[in-house]
Amino acid sequence: MEETKKRMLSGIKPTGKLTLGNYIGAIKQFITYQDEYEMYIFIADLHSLTLPIDPKELRENTKDLISVYLACGLDPEKVVLFKQSDVSEHAELGYVMTCNSNMGELSRMTQYKDKSSKLGSNESIPTGLYIYPTLMAADILLYDADYVPVGVDQKQHVELTRDLAIRFNSRYSDTFKVPTPITAKTGAKIASLANPEKKMSKSESDKGTIYLLDDLNINRKKIMSAVTDSDNTICYDPINKPGISNLLTIMSSLTNRSVEEIANEYNGQGYGTFKKAVADVVINELEILQNKVNEIKKSGMIEKVLEDGANKARYLARKKLSKVYRKIGIN
């Protein structure tokens, strides 16, 4: 008898352009797990509404994201690939989760604090930004996911999801599986090339962010100008040498070699040579990826993949939401 696979679920929001952080911290992990787990990977488009976004940009980013999922090797025969907004149960359970959360726990979310503090003093904080983790909890709990692979920055939201699941289960009897976050051993927090103390992100500096689908020469220049220290020793020391350690991490994640092995190979050769080697590895991988993305966009397969994925996802989501409604006395 075939053993039932554990279920894994994750998503990326199509806000801004996809970064090397998303690729290493999330997408590359998804690929390695797709044979071992029953996977649900989605485009978190409702999450993109938490801060104002141009509709045209959102549409383009959504198309880019599904193309990147496919180009990286997520196989729609093995993985359920879908768009969050195609399965309205996410928003419905999101509301129920909001009603089961409290303002104290949502105010403690680091991402909420960071993002709201970046808004100008005259700007009001969008409510969506505040309740966003309850929608994320719904995304996960609808599918009884055992594991949720994410970068370090999203771990706290998965931990909140666990708390909400446990609370709901004890209030209304066993309903949700309590999920476990998984982060990559190397690359769960890729830093900005311009400010290696900070996470590489769409909202951090442009100069420090490698965008997967950007011009390759621009990306090469960004790596060659990555901020490093002045002692010219190549070794992995994230506290004292965050810039070099970040480049080592990037290279290690893309080549499956350990940071120590790479540091030993390049030590003594100078930062310029090392940066060029990192740039070669990154650019080579991005060139292959970009070519595949272009093919996929032309192939006309995207709509079908998303439609099939939404049908499969909806099946589980509906079952879970009716159970929830029954428990809370709504139907």
Ligand code: TYM
């Ligand atoms: P998002 O779209 O900001 O990021 C998608 C994934 O990429 C990871 N990531 C990074 N990993 C390493 N280094 C970085 N610099 C870096 N930047 C981003 C993130 O940790 C994440 O895993 N709320 C989520 C999307 C989401 C979700 C979910 C994820 C919605 N519902 C349910 C898992 C399960 C988000 O905004 O991720």
